[in-house]
Amino acid sequence: MAYTLTRANDAVAQQSASYPLGERQRVEDPMKQQVHRSVFTGKLEDVLNSTVNWGRKNSLWPYNFGLSCCYVEMTTAFTAPHDVARFGAEVIRASPRQADFMVIAGTCFVKMAPVIQQLYDQMLEPKWVISMGQCANSGGMYDIYSVVQGVDKFLPVDVYVPGCPPRPEAFLQGLQLLQDSIQEERRPLSWVVGDQGVYRADMSSQREKHRDRRIQATELRTPDSV
Amino acid sequence: MSTDQSAATVESLTARFGDQIRYEQPTLTGMPVLWVSREALVDILEALRCLPEPFEMLYDLTAIDERMRSHRDGLPAADFTVVYQLLSVSGNRDFMLKVALSEHDLTLPTAIPVYPNADWYEREVWDMFGIRFAGHPNLRRILMPPTWNGHPLRKDHHARATEFDPYTLTVEGQDKEQQALQFVPEDWGMKRHNDDTDFMFLNLGPNHPSAHGAFRLVLQLDGEEVIDCVPDIGYHHRGAEKMAERQSWHSFIPYTDRIDYVGGVMNNLPYVLAVEKLAGIEVNERIATVRVMMSELFRITSHLLFLGTYLQDLGAMSPVFFTFTDRQKAYVVIEAITGFRMHPAWFRIGGLMQDLPKGWDRLMQEFVDWMPSRLDEYERTMMENSMVRDRTVHVAAFDTANALAWGVTGPNLRATGCDFDLRKKRPYSGYENFEFDVPLGTNGDAFDRGQLRIEEMRQSLRIIQQCIDRMPEGDYKADHPLTTPPPRDKMLQHIETLITHFLQVSWGPVLPANESLQMVEATKGINSYYLTSDHSAMSYRTRIRTPSFPHLQQIPALMRGGFVPDLIAHLGSIDFVMADVDR
Numbered sequence: 060m061a062y063t064l065t066r067a068n069d070a071v072a073q074q075s076a077s078y079p080l081g082e083r084q085r086v087e088d089p090m091k092q093q094v095h096r097s098v099f100t101g102k103l104e105d106v107l108n109s110t111v112n113w114g115r116k117n118s119l120w121p122y123n124f125g126l127s128c129c130y131v132e133m134t135t136a137f138t139a140p141h142d143v144a145r146f147g148a149e150v151i152r153a154s155p156r157q158a159d160f161m162v163i164a165g166t167c168f169v170k171m172a173p174v175i176q177q178l179y180d181q182m183l184e185p186k187w188v189i190s191m192g193q194c195a196n197s198g199g200m201y202d203i204y205s206v207v208q209g210v211d212k213f214l215p216v217d218v219y220v221p222g223c224p225p226r227p228e229a230f231l232q233g234l235q236l237l238q239d240s241i242q243e244e245r246r247p248l249s250w251v252v253g254d255q256g257v258y259r260a261d262m263s264s265q266r267e268k269h270r271d272r273r274i275q276a277t278e279l280r281t282p283d284s285v
Numbered sequence: 286m287s288t289d290q291s292a293a294t295v296e297s298l299t300a301r302f303g304d305q306i307r308y309e310q311p312t313l314t315g316m317p318v319l320w321v322s323r324e325a326l327v328d329i330l331e332a333l334r335c336l337p338e339p340f341e342m343l344y345d346l347t348a349i350d351e352r353m354r355s356h357r358d359g360l361p362a363a364d365f366t367v368v369y370q371l372l373s374v375s376g377n378r379d380f381m382l383k384v385a386l387s388e389h390d391l392t393l394p395t396a397i398p399v400y401p402n403a404d405w406y407e408r409e410v411w412d413m414f415g416i417r418f419a420g421h422p423n424l425r426r427i428l429m430p431p432t433w434n435g436h437p438l439r440k441d442h443h444a445r446a447t448e449f450d451p452y453t454l455t456v457e458g459q460d461k462e463q464q465a466l467q468f469v470p471e472d473w474g475m476k477r478h479n480d481d482t483d484f485m486f487l488n489l490g491p492n493h494p495s496a497h498g499a500f501r502l503v504l505q506l507d508g509e510e511v512i513d514c515v516p517d518i519g520y521h522h523r524g525a526e527k528m529a530e531r532q533s534w535h536s537f538i539p540y541t542d543r544i545d546y547v548g549g550v551m552n553n554l555p556y557v558l559a560v561e562k563l564a565g566i567e568v569n570e571r572i573a574t575v576r577v578m579m580s581e582l583f584r585i586t587s588h589l590l591f592l593g594t595y596l597q598d599l600g601a602m603s604p605v606f607f608t609f610t611d612r613q614k615a616y617v618v619i620e621a622i623t624g625f626r627m628h629p630a631w632f633r634i635g636g637l638m639q640d641l642p643k644g645w646d647r648l649m650q651e652f653v654d655w656m657p658s659r660l661d662e663y664e665r666t667m668m669e670n671s672m673v674r675d676r677t678v679h680v681a682a683f684d685t686a687n688a689l690a691w692g693v694t695g696p697n698l699r700a701t702g703c704d705f706d707l708r709k710k711r712p713y714s715g716y717e718n719f720e721f722d723v724p725l726g727t728n729g730d731a732f733d734r735g736q737l738r739i740e741e742m743r744q745s746l747r748i749i750q751q752c753i754d755r756m757p758e759g760d761y762k763a764d765h766p767l768t769t770p771p772p773r774d775k776m777l778q779h780i781e782t783l784i785t786h787f788l789q790v791s792w793g794p795v796l797p798a799n800e801s802l803q804m805v806e807a808t809k810g811i812n813s814y815y816l817t818s819d820h821s822a823m824s825y826r827t828r829i830r831t832p833s834f835p836h837l838q839q840i841p842a843l844m845r846g847g848f849v850p851d852l853i854a855h856l857g858s859i860d861f862v863m864a865d866v867d868r
């Protein structure tokens with residue numbers, strides 16, 4: 060599996076640097092190199108990494124942050140009929156400093172963008188971003204002067220959930236995809252041990268994965284009866 | 286609405302102001318439209334506000350860039366027009382004044398001394414058109430960021446983001462924007478301290494769980510007491526009005542769903558009704574009834590969301606789980622009928638997207654049967670709960686006069702005891718055929734605003750039940766050449782009909798040049814679309830008047846001297862979504 064490596068060297072950023080800060084490069088699975096060094100420590104690190112990732116992905120605390128319509132569907136996913144607690148993500152935090160991931164649920168407005176950046180900066184590592192809805196993904200149906208055409212113009216996005224708005228189920232699937240990707244991640248196990256880079260797995264897109272099955276459908280149910 | 290009375294008002298104004306009244310414009314807005322001189326404007330507003338049946342409310346204030354308009358037959362010369370729309374609750378009628386301005390002298394006297402809610406509207410006109418209001422105490426941008434260049438609703442301002450380089454945010458730019466957002470008390474005439482206290486300035490928002498979206502309120506505090514506050518909006522400005530100027534009449538419908546984004550098809554209604562006025566389409570009873578039924582269903586989902594979040598803001602954590610369960614039940618029906626959940630965009634010019642599916646009535650009946658006992662439960666557990674009462678009774682109360690002066694409409698106005706519901710006063714889409722009551726409050730406080738909405742849901746259920754029982758037969762599209770998309774069976778007769786169909790589907794219908802306006806009693810108050818057609822496939826100007834904008838403007842007038850927990854209770858009781866404020 061291919062990985063994207065980001066190093067934590069963005070502490071002193073240039074004034075002219077644009078967000079997202081930090082350099083990204085494509086690399087091979089870092090564990091493979093470890094294995095070359097010693098089979099034993101490689102295995103040990105592998106087990107440790109998986110354990111830590113397992114803990115992280117099953118206790119994701121969302122940041123209570125909403126921008127527009129998509130936020131309503133996101134909250135719907137948090138309430139009883141959809142019950143986000145099944146995925147360990149029900150501890151909604153009102154402060155970015157206590158949250159693990161942020162869902163950009165809604166339109167990213169030009170006036171709001173610096174505020175979003177500020178809130179993202181206030182979250183502590185490790186942190187992730189889900190972009191929910193077409194507005195956050197690409198500007199969606201709002202190609203208009205006051206809307207940033209996709210939140211990835213300045214934030215690093217981990218999962219994109221399509222829809223306008225996505226159904227609550229789609230959001231929950233996005234959450235599970237984030238969990239899958241966290242399971243594959245490699246982060247420093249401590250600030251003194253080993254490589255300090257963050258390695259994120261490049262997950263395949265759902266569209267490509269399901270295309271073959273989806274194009275098999277030739278007849279859809281008519282909407283004439285319930 | 287009495288046309289005689291309106292004619293009499295026009296006559297008396299002409300007698301008093303002579304040639305300061307420049308022109309009476311015939312339109313399809315259903316109200317007199319007078320062009321008046323800039324010099325006499327404030328006096329005329331004052332005169333209208335002091336009639337025996339006064340125009341108590343400045344309902345809307347906006348502008349039109351006339352420079353590209355080709356069909357201006359008979360209208361006074363103007364580069365920009367500023368539009369004042371007044372509403373008389375006592376007389377149940379409207380009045381519109383227009384002032385012509387030339388490009389080289391874009392200044393007007395402010396209307397704040399006559400109508401206090403002109404404040405934000407004038408700032409919006411300044412922000413969007415660059416028109417100045419002499420004497421305005423705080424004429425600064427309201428929707429766009431303070432660092433913005435240009436005035437977006439001018440015809441020479443770009444519309445698309447993709448006409449420019451992609452957005453980038455640099456470290457330096459981030460600092461600059463953050464500084465521009467810094468609140469400077471002196472700019473708003475506030476003191477940092479008085480003789481014995483240093484005030485604290487607290488930002489509530491732009492992201493705060495009680496702010497219901499991207500809304501910022503800067504509080505000047507002395508301990509828990511709110512000395513003053515300044516609402517700051519514009520974090521949710523999606524340029525919907527500009528968008529209307531480059532979408533066809535038909536393809537703008539989905540954008541209306543996203544104005545009051547929990548109101549769903551309720552938002553389509555004023556828009557399609559206004560377009561149908563321009564086109565001269567009359568729909569049959571079935572279409573009208575289905576529209577009423579779906580709008581009322583969305584009123585219920587919107588009020589349920591209100592109820593859950595209102596109680597959550599007061600500290601009750603569980604109601605939101607219950608009301609969202611109910612919403613889910615409503616969505617089962619909505620999805621079966623429209624194929625979508627929140628934004629179905631299901632109404633069409635001259636009809637509906639499709640007919641009701643077979644078996645809709647069973648689903649709808651299940652929902653109507655489910656709700657009443659739930660509503661009783663909410664009432665018993667929450668509204669009779671002493672803690673809820675302590676937090677809300679006599680909190681943030683205002684009377685009818687205050688509400689009208691600030692432009693408050695809808696349930697918030699009726700909570701003050703004012704019986705003004707457009708569904709009764711000016712029935713549209715066949716509301717006159719339904720039996721329902723208009724619930725009223727007495728104290729106009731945060732409690733009444735909550736209680737009243739529970740009662741409104743019961744009335745909506747009554748209306749839906751009548752729709753189920755007496756759904757008229759008929760086609761789901763009006764037989765009219767401008768119905769969009771046109772009925773398909775009309776297409777296949779000969780080449781002429783095929784070409785007409787093709788043009789109407791690819792370019793969209795061309796509507797005659799005129800102006801029209803439709804108000805509806807939306808979920809949060811009166812929502813209206815004021816359309817200007819220049820005989821083209823697109824709107825020349827679309828003005829969307831939303832209820833939440835004035836509701837937020839009223840906050841400082843209410844909260845001065847209140848306490849922070851009361852403020853939170855008030856915010857919860859207003860029922861606003863930011864898209865309904867900033868559009």
Ligand code: SF4
Nearest residue numbers: 128192193194223224
């Ligand atoms: S993607 Fe659609 S539903 Fe979501 S915020 Fe944008 S317009 Fe609203």
